[in-house]
Structures are given as C-alpha cells and as structure tokens.
Amino acid sequence: MAAIYEGVLAVWPVSTAGEPLGPPRRITTESAHAPSWAGDSRHILYQSIDKLRIIDVETGEVRMAPLDLKYTPAIPKGRIIVHAGKLVDMKSPTVRSNVDIVIEGNRITSVVPHAAGNHAGQVVDASSLTVMPGLVEFHSHLQKDFGEAAGRAWLAFGITTIRSPGNTPYEAVEDREANEAGVRPGPRVYGTGYLMEWQRVYYKMGIAISSVAQFEMELQRAKVLQHDLIKSYVRLPDLQQKRMVEFAHSIGVPVATHEIYPAAFVGVDNTEHTGATSRRGYSPKIATLQRSYEHVVQLFGRSGRIFCPMISPAGTRRLLDLDPDLANDPRFKLYPLWIQEQLVSRQMNAFAAPVDPAAGSGKMVMDIMRAGGLVVAGTDTPNAINLHGEIAAYTLAGMTNYEALKAATVNPARALALDAGTIEAGK
Ligand SMILES: [Zn+2]
Ligand SMILES: [Zn+2]
Structure with missing residues (x-):
C-alpha cells in the first residue's frame, strides 16, 4: 500500500485483507502528492510540488515524467471607449455625469467629458447606466x-x-x-x-x-x-x-x-x-x-x-426585503439549484x-x-x-x-x- 505520510511518500506491506503487516517505510525525502501505482505494482507515479516523478519502489530509483505546462496571460489589445451616463470613480463620493473612459490595452488612459469625437474604436454604450470599479x-x-x-x-x-x-x-x-x-x-x-x-x-x-x-x-x-x-x-x-x-x-x-x-x-x-x-x-x-x-x-x-x-x-436579507424580485434574478441560474432555492426560500x-x-x-x-x-x-x-x-x-x-x-x-x-x-x- 502507498500513501502520503507526513508529507512524503511511504509504502508498507499489507495482507490480502488490507491489514498492515509492518510499519510504513518512507521512500522519498521530498514533498509528495497524489500517488498512483503502475500496473506492475512496482512503480509509483507521484507529484512533487510542480513536477511529476516515477519511483521504483524496490530500488528507490526516481525518474522524471515529462510535463510541460505553460500559459500566456490574455492581455487585451486595442482601444475601448466606455461611455458612462454616470461615473462613481471611487476617488471621491461625487458622482460624475456623461463621461468617456478611454482604455488602451489593459489600462485606462483618460477619463474625459463625453464628446462624439472620442468615439473611435470599440465603444461600450453605458450612457443610460452607472459605471464603477469592479468589486x-x-x-x-x-x-x-x-x-x-x-x-x-x-x-x-x-x-x-x-x-x-x-x-x-x-x-x-x-x-x-x-x-x-x-x-x-x-x-x-x-x-x-x-x-x-x-x-x-x-x-x-x-x-x-x-x-x-x-x-x-x-x-x-x-x-x-x-x-x-x-x-x-x-x-x-x-x-x-x-x-x-x-x-x-x-x-x-x-x-x-x-x-x-x-x-x-x-x-x-x-x-x-x-x-x-x-x-x-x-x-x-x-x-x-x-x-x-x-x-x-x-x-x-x-x-x-x-x-x-x-x-x-443581514445585508443580503435587507437587499431581498428592498427588492423581493431579486431572488428571481436570471443571473442566479448560473448557480447550482440549492443556491437558487436558498434565495427563494430565504433560508440562507x-x-x-x-x-x-x-x-x-x-x-x-x-x-x-x-x-x-x-x-x-x-x-x-x-x-x-x-x-x-x-x-x-x-x-x-x-x-x-x-x-x-x-x-x-x-x-x-x-x-x-x-x-x-x-x-x-x-x-
Ligand atoms: Zn474562509
Ligand atoms: Zn475563515
């Protein structure tokens, strides 16, 4: 049998009924995770922090299993204008009206009074909405x-x-x-x-x-x-x-x-x-x-x-009291049924x-x-x-x-x- 024991990989002999026949023997000194026996009952594939390794349980010989995981952050490109009817910029409590937020790539480059001439590139029309920073x-x-x-x-x-x-x-x-x-x-x-x-x-x-x-x-x-x-x-x-x-x-x-x-x-x-x-x-x-x-x-x-x-x-209850229809907001359909039911029944x-x-x-x-x-x-x-x-x-x-x-x-x-x-x- 194999298991992770105090953070390292250990094996021990067991009877056919699964009873231990001796103490666990640690076979790695490094951190191990998610062990998996090979069909030959002699090799174990395991994860060691960010690597995959295969150990021969009898000789203790370890080799790497090839693993090449890379990713590239998806950074937006180009220019986007958000035309905001109202803007809560969170720099002050004052609400601004009718502004254009100019975004190049993933940065805001300017926040200016709305003008038709600003609307070059992709435009998000939020002129009847309030814009604020993401929560x-x-x-x-x-x-x-x-x-x-x-x-x-x-x-x-x-x-x-x-x-x-x-x-x-x-x-x-x-x-x-x-x-x-x-x-x-x-x-x-x-x-x-x-x-x-x-x-x-x-x-x-x-x-x-x-x-x-x-x-x-x-x-x-x-x-x-x-x-x-x-x-x-x-x-x-x-x-x-x-x-x-x-x-x-x-x-x-x-x-x-x-x-x-x-x-x-x-x-x-x-x-x-x-x-x-x-x-x-x-x-x-x-x-x-x-x-x-x-x-x-x-x-x-x-x-x-x-x-x-x-x-x-208490705050969520307050929101539901103010607007009982909130529980039927279609966005809740993105959640498992039990969450939707919690909201409607107010159990939460x-x-x-x-x-x-x-x-x-x-x-x-x-x-x-x-x-x-x-x-x-x-x-x-x-x-x-x-x-x-x-x-x-x-x-x-x-x-x-x-x-x-x-x-x-x-x-x-x-x-x-x-x-x-x-x-x-x-x-
Ligand atoms: Zn927590
Ligand atoms: Zn906690």
Missing part, C-alpha cells in the same frame, strides 16, 4: 464543484477580483492561471493552497501538518506554486505562525489568520472574521455577548491591520444576526475602521449576491455609502497591492 470579494474559497459557470456569475454580479484564502493547492493554481489565460471567463484570482493546520483539520482544504520538517515542505510548496498569500489556520501553534510570517515576508506574500494576538505582534497581515474558530477555544476578538473591547479595536487600529469582517447575512439568512451601529459586530466594524484598521469586504460564501449584502451590512452598521463601497474597491486594492479600485488614468 473585490476578499474572502471566498473557490470550489470546483460549481463548474465554470461560477466564474461567469462573479463577473455578472460586477465582481472582477476574488481572494480565495484556502483551497487545495493545485486547484488554486489552475483557477488563477485558467482565468488569467482567458481559458475560462472569470475574475482575477489571488489564492493560496491548504489552510495550514497542525495534527488535525477542520475543512477539506486544510492540511494536517505533523512535524516541523513537513511544515517547511509546505512553505516551500507555497513558494514554488507562487501562492498570493499563506493562511495560518486554527490549530497551527503560535511558534509556527511566527515562522510562517518570516518565510512569507521573505518571499513577499502576506499571511492571514483568524487570530488577533499574538498574530498582530509577530506581523500577521490579515485578520479574518469578526469571530469564527480560534485556536484558543474562545474568540479573542468578540465576546460571547457579541461585544468587542477596546484593546481588540486598538490592536486592529494601531497595527493598521487588514480586517475582513464577513457579516453579510433566516438566522442572520441584526447589524446594529451601537452593538455587536456592527459596532466592532465601525470602531475598527475609526481606529485605523483597513476594512475589506468578504463573505466566506460562493454566492456573489452576498458581497452586495456585505456592503449593505456596512451601511446598516453606520458607514456612508462611499465608505462601504471603498471596502470592496479601494481598500482591497490597497491590501492586495492591486493597481485598481478606482477609475482614473493609469489604472
């Missing part, structure tokens, strides 16, 4: 089971960037590269591989790391696969989290976690969720009675940390905690924003309408419309070092 969903785990339609659904709801903070590593890379290459229509993806866990996992996209040596192999995999961030999950000890930050920052990527302290102290960049699971067995951010205290607010504020609250249910937010500017998560979000934390909108859901719900929830908490929209445009662009988030020349 960023800062926390949604991309899942293959939604099929390629999921990418089109994000775009149809105006979401042009997704940060996927935990996935199986090779699917994460495939999602990013396929969208970048234009093979599948979808948003740009900032992703990572496994949620890094210790000994046990919470979710299918977690990995149970059981030794310091395996941890180092996982960090190397994150580097070689060029993940955009690394996620320190609930059971990773504080000491390993500190090492993760040193490693991630040495390769120029951020670390995200649910934790606030000592995460802020050792330089973890992002803190996800108002509450959620914690390695301490209780939430160090928000108390059981849904109150977040000043020391937590100041840790966010003074470290200027990136805070993704994820309080969308039946238990939504109300968002209150004076208490609970609503007050926590406002206090952190005022203290200097950078609020970025995310939902931890696969359904694009919830990002609109998250933005609505911020207005219920007391943000102005402009502040709430910044949390899904300007702020995440800054957090991702993405040259976007506003509509102006050079973006």
